[in-house]
Amino acid sequence: MNRHTGPAPETPDLETGLYTWTGKSRRWLLKQLPPEKLLPEDQPSYVASWAYVFGMGAVAALIFIIGSGVVLSLNGPQWYHVSGLGHFLNSAHLWSVELFFMFMVVHLWLKFWMAAWRGGRVLTWITGMVAFLVSIVTAFTGYLLQTNFDSQWIAFEAKDALNAVGVGAWFNVANLGQVFMWHIMLLPLAVGAVVALHVVLVRAHGVVPPLDAAETDAQLKYPSGSAPENEADQP
Amino acid sequence: MHELLRQAGRAITPGTYFGWGEVTIQSGNLVIIIAMLALFVLALLLPFPGGRSRK
Numbered sequence: 611m612n613r614h615t616g617p618a619p620e621t622p623d624l625e626t627g628l629y630t631w632t633g634k635s636r637r638w639l640l641k642q643l644p645p646e647k648l649l650p651e652d653q654p655s656y657v658a659s660w661a662y663v664f665g666m667g668a669v670a671a672l673i674f675i676i677g678s679g680v681v682l683s684l685n686g687p688q689w690y691h692v693s694g695l696g697h698f699l700n701s702a703h704l705w706s707v708e709l710f711f712m713f714m715v716v717h718l719w720l721k722f723w724m725a726a727w728r729g730g731r732v733l734t735w736i737t738g739m740v741a742f743l744v745s746i747v748t749a750f751t752g753y754l755l756q757t758n759f760d761s762q763w764i765a766f767e768a769k770d771a772l773n774a775v776g777v778g779a780w781f782n783v784a785n786l787g788q789v790f791m792w793h794i795m796l797l798p799l800a801v802g803a804v805v806a807l808h809v810v811l812v813r814a815h816g817v818v819p820p821l822d823a824a825e826t827d828a829q830l831k832y833p834s835g836s837a838p839e840n841e842a843d844q845p
Numbered sequence: 846m847h848e849l850l851r852q853a854g855r856a857i858t859p860g861t862y863f864g865w866g867e868v869t870i871q872s873g874n875l876v877i878i879i880a881m882l883a884l885f886v887l888a889l890l891l892p893f894p895g896g897r898s899r900k
Contacts, residue, residue: 658895660888712877716884 643814650813656820661724664717665812671710672805676798678703683794687757707749714742726818734815737808744800751793754783765789 628634656662678699682690690696718738727735750768754761765783772778782788861872870878 658893
């Protein structure tokens, strides 16, 4: 609803909407993730390193996984087991997953030795770990969907373990239809949501500086123009 | 049909395994782990192209 009456607001846009949940949400979001943080034009000099490319490498692999997976799921196993293009896309899906996990593991190692949870980045670290765990479950259901002797073997080995921990009634790996729904819908949504949250948190807090650059983290903590006057106040 | 059965038979070959005492690992898994370790080391050692001209 537009406000046609009353004086023009004297406070800046950021301060309005104090009494509505939409206004409060907007103010909170703009404070946490201003546009210059969400889509920055440059990064600190230490980001120009191979150690900082593997996270985005994993995201690129995930895009290939989702793209090839959509085509595979629309055409089905009777297509990708017998046609040349089907074999190709099936293999592209597999190798995208291999690259996804390789990049994710190297990213994990590099961030672990960088102590990447520093500077209020605990949630970034936790969402990364959750993304890794959910991806493992998603990859497992992918193994079950090969619809060959391998997947049959894996399903009947795994069902005993899942029954032993008490989830077999809800997560029945021998039920191909159920596994299909988990693999093409529920788990990809979970992976996508956690990865998106992880990337947004990286944007909100900035990429973690190397250990020896911790004292010069000004650009990340305070976006350009908002740095405090007293340099000693910086963490 | 015979071709499918022949391909299925080829698909269930166990692969190559390496073992040292209690440790056994399939060749594909070993290759992946070595590749990841190599990427980790190279990421730390190799210079980033155009890095000096960046802000």
